[in-house]
Amino acid sequence: ETGVTQTPRHLVMGMTNKKSLKCEQHLGHNAMYWYKQSAKKPLELMFVYSLEERVENNSVPSRFSPECPNSSHLFLHLHTLQPEDSALYLCASSQGPGHPVYGYTFGSGTRLTVV
């Protein structure tokens, strides 16, 4: 258990489905992040939230919609995804953002398969 909990661990969805990924942290961190990890690609930053405000949207398609209702919870709403969106989606939290950047605590990830 890392202190950052992601659910579900695995998700298979059709291209017309709507689903949500959930992330929860109880570390007292005030920054939360969504990363995408695909095979043979570096970790790609998707969204950054600081104190529940989105401070970064890294040119992510609108079929991915984040939500941060409070500093402990982060969601990623998915709709009309494409097969190339299949990947491991990782949530992370840290103290910050700020300078210097503190170490991230990652959740175990959600393995998403789009069929």
Place this chain on the structure above:
Amino acid sequence: GQQVMQIPQYQHVQEGEDFTTYCNSSTTLSNIQWYKQRPGGHPVFLIQLVKSGEVKKQKRLTFQFGEAKKNSSLHITATQTTDVGTYFCAGAWAGGTSYGKLTFGQGTILTVHP
């Protein structure tokens, strides 16, 4: 955007051999971090380097930050099978749109043969 280049992409070693992975940025970093991801797992924070020329050790692992704060290395002495996994560096830059976020390198996948 700012990038961190990491080499090599793969490294296969015999147990007991040493291993090194390198990261390089074209611009000065404010700090660099290192993470390890075991097969099937998630990245786990190892260490953060902030000062120019900084060297930190964790048992058999030695982390270095270059004098110009543009490069870093992770060296493992006498690898063990428990060292297998992907090692990522992650850089942060102060100011501008990069403020407060990490950019990860491609990672080095380490395989250790017993």
